[in-house]
Amino acid sequence: MKKPNFNIVLIAIITIMGMDLIDTTVMNNILPKIAESLHTTPEFLKTGISIYMIVMGMFLPLSSWMAEKIGFRYTLMFAASGFGLFSLLSGLAMTDTQLFAFRAIQGLFAAFSAPVAMLAYLKLSENMLEGTASLSNYTLIMAISGQIIGGIFASISPESWRLAFVMQVPFACFAVVAIYKYFPTQISSNQKQKIDLVGLCLLGFSISALFVLSEILLKEIDLSIKIYIAICVVVSISLYAITYKKIRNPIIDLSIFSNKNFTIAFVSNFLCRLTTYWVFFAWPVVLYHLSHLNTIYISIMSVCLMIGTIISKKTAKHIVYFYGYRTCMVLGLLGVSSVMLISILFDIHYNYITFCAVAMGYGFVLGLYQTSSNAVMYTVADKNKLDSVNTLKSSGNMISSAFALTIFTITYDLYYRYDISHHWLDRFLNVFTQTYYHVVVTAALAQIILVVWIILKMDNVKETLQK
Structure with missing residues (x-):
């Protein structure tokens, strides 16, 4: 493939991933506007719109397998066109029932968009480390863009939330045309296999x-x-x-778990997300409790966290090339544990600038671990099993992210007099310091346990330095 065409394909793939990610982040900001426009409550709307994730999860195991079956070109075109169409229809919805129906069908196409785009990007990359690092940067930039776009569309007018859905149409059109014209012809590896x-x-x-x-x-x-x-x-x-x-011909080849390095990377990544991703939900609440600043300042803190993750990628690559994946994973988890403990001191002696600095530091060390653990899963697996690796990782990420805040809430409530009859937010102002800090220390200790397991059981796989 010619270099200009190759770049167009990569941009199209990133666009498809970005459509899904921006959609998710924008929704967090425009939900109250949608509820007001459709004469319902944000709580009811959130429950109904969650059908998007339910349908997506239902078809997620099929996504990578289908890409290998009919080819990445047709799968990505199918995903982008359907996602764009039902995003447009969601933007034109006049009732909550219509919105729920369109979002449900859009969730089907979402199952084939980001996961397949990710696998296609990695297969076109020079190696798994470079691919996962650069792809992670692009997705984080999209997430930041979603925060900004969502804030803008939430403030223009009562009906401006519709623009968040309509804007996906030109992105979808570009992706479909670019994939159709420039995506390289591939020989599918499982054309004769029947679906499981x-x-x-x-x-x-x-x-x-x-x-x-x-x-x-x-x-x-x-x-x-x-x-x-x-x-x-x-x-x-x-x-x-x-x-x-x-x-x-199983839809997911579970034999990849016979590779201990993959198993350790997958399980530790799942547990790390489960015990640390509550930060993305809780720290904005913590900042508001400490400062009572408006949402703009809280959004800036969230952006600082993401920027820390972005700038960690170059450091992660250097560590992996010279010292191996295990070393980078261990340093990342030790960093996460340390920053969590340090954050307690900066909460007690609060200052907005230092809070943002701690958030950026947290993003940096978490990025070290995530980059190395994600890349090593693809590196150690057989090349003909990458579709199974991708499906398992995507499913694991979805489930761990969904349960992260739940685990935090349960842990918080257990520490609070073993009473789990109320949600942690309801009592946050009354028992913030003692109970919250116990949860932070528990999460930090969990990362130390993962470090010990990785050091004792995992081989220090190394990546060949790219010249």
Whole structure:
């Protein structure tokens, strides 16, 4: 492929990923405006719109497999065109029912957009470390853009929220045309394979059910319903594990877990996200409690956190090239643990500038770990199993992010007199210091445990330095 064409393809792939990411971040800002326009409440709207994630999780196991089946070109064109169309329809919705329906179908196309775009980008990259590092930077820039765009569209007029959906159309058109004209012809690796319907149904249901469970776990819903959903998830995963060996072409090749380096990277990445990603939700609340600043200053702090992650990528690459993946992962987790503990001191002796500096430092060390752990998963796996790696990583990221705040809330409430009858936000002003700091220390210690496990069990895989 000619260099100009190659660059156009990469831009198109990044655009497809950005469409999904910007959509998610913008929604956080415009939700109150949508509720006001459609004469409903943000709480009801959030519950209904979560169907987007439920449908996405349902079809996520199929995404990478389908790309290998019919080719990345057609899968990406299908995803971008459908995502753009139903984003437009969501922007034109006149009732909450219409919006929920369009968002549900859009979630189907989202399952084939970002995950497939990520895999395509990595396959076109020189190596997995360079690919994951640069891709992570692009996605974070998109997330920052989503924060800014969402703030703008939330403040123009009562109906300006519709622009957040309509603006996806030109992006989708560009991506479809660019992929169609310039994406290289590929020979699909599993054209003759039949779809694993058992795996799709069981795993798709499990991912969606886990997301539903994360949404209702802390709400005042009958406990029996929560237990029933949890049992269904366990049964579904168990059934797939039992029938896996009898499936000729499984939708996810679980044999990759026989590689201990992949297993350690995947599990530690999942647990790290589960015990640290609450920061993205809680620190804005902490900052508001300490300062009572308006949302602009709080958004600046969030951007500082993301900028720290972006600038960590170059450092992560140097560490991996010279000292190996394990070293970078360990340094990243030790950094996360240290910054968490340091943040307590800066909370006690509050200053806005130092708070933002701590946020940037947290983003930096978290970026060291995330870059190395994500890249090593693809590096150590067989090249013909990258679709399974991608599906597992995408599913793990989705589930861990969904449960991160839930885990934080449960831990917070357990520390607060072992009373879990109220949400942590309801009592935040009364018992902020003592209970919150206990949770921070617990999360920091969890990273130390992961460090010990990685040092004792994982090989120090190295990447070849690019000249």
